[in-house]
Amino acid sequence: MSTEEHCLLPDANIDLVFNCGDARLEGRDGRLRPLPPVFVIGARDESTRMVSRGLSRVLGVRFHPWHALSLLEHEADVRGCCTIVGSGLHALSQRVGPLLESGDHDAALRLVEGWLLARRRVARRAAATVEAAGLELYASNGGARVGALAERLGLSVRQLERQFKRAAGLSPKVLARLIRFSRATERLELDPGVSLTALAFELGYADQAHFIREFRAFTSMSPGAYAGEVRRRWPRDGSGRGAPRGEDTRA
Known part of the structure; x- marks a missing residue:
């Protein structure tokens, strides 16, 4: 077995x-x-x-x-x-x-x-403001600014954070970081040879160093090391593809 x-x-x-x-x-x-x-x-x-x-x-x-x-x-x-x-x-x-x-x-x-x-x-529905803010964070790959979201929804940042934590169990800033990290792993699984500088820019990190620090904070490995693990587990074919999309490396 x-x-x-x-x-x-x-x-x-x-x-x-x-x-x-x-x-x-x-x-x-x-x-x-x-x-x-x-x-x-x-x-x-x-x-x-x-x-x-x-x-x-x-x-x-x-x-x-x-x-x-x-x-x-x-x-x-x-x-x-x-x-x-x-x-x-x-x-x-x-x-x-x-x-x-x-x-x-x-x-x-x-x-x-x-x-x-x-x-x-x-079920009781989550506040409309929380859902609107959350969907915007997902749509922007975690790049939407919490302050701008709060202003657009007619709330202070503290009010939005309080409502969000009550309805979602985590703050909008933490959710944004997790969304952006997930997008990074998805891209590295699809194309482990992608430029880390280009990927950092695409996902809205300040620079490549910021991207690496955030990735290490979540996984204790660099994005380059993660890409190497994808290559090891799923060798690329002639198309240059990494992990097969039917199989999620996170599980």
């Missing part, structure tokens, strides 16, 4: 995951703990090691942070990796698991979609 090492990189999004297989997550104490049939990976600013053995079948749903807090309220702690969920998600996983095990992913997806749609009808 093969064993695979994975690295869950810092991410601005929140993932609801239904797991059918043997996967373990490393805690802060260095111990590997089994992942349950359903869990949530929250927005996080540090990397986490995961190990899987044998065949795993996984179904995941990705949320913007403010949507996750409203849809999964009372069902999961979305601030960090959660291994204990509420009764609703636990019951849902007992129905989804056998479908994943049998390979019926479409039926499993329909079950999860139906559960989420039912939750959406009764």
Whole structure:
């Protein structure tokens, strides 16, 4: 039975995951703990090691942070990796698991979609200002200025930060940093040979040194070292492509 090492990189999004297989997550104490049939990976600013053995079948749903807090309220702690969920998600996983095990992913997806749609009808909505600011941060690859966003929404920076943290679980500045980091890893996975200077400029970093400092802060490695790891794991073909887009290096 093969064993695979994975690295869950810092991410601005929140993932609801239904797991059918043997996967373990490393805690802060260095111990590997089994992942349950359903869990949530929250927005996080540090990397986490995961190990899987044998065949795993996984179904995941990705949320913007403010949507996750409203849809999964009372069902999961979305601030960090959660291994204990509420009764609703636990019951849902007992129905989804056998479908994943049998390979019926479409039926499993329909079950999860139906559960989420039912939750959406009764969930409290995030403030419109938070959603508008968050979507602008994603659209700008994390480059939108928080002060300018607050002014456009008729709020002070402090008011926007307070509303954002309450609705999304993190500040808009932290979200912007995570979005920009995610865009950087995506580009390096697509093209590990890309110029780091050009990429730093494209993503709005002050300069290449700023880009490298931010990348190291999240991964303890430079973007050049990360690109080298992509080349090692997914050697490029004649087209110059790096990691296949059907496979995410962050999981």
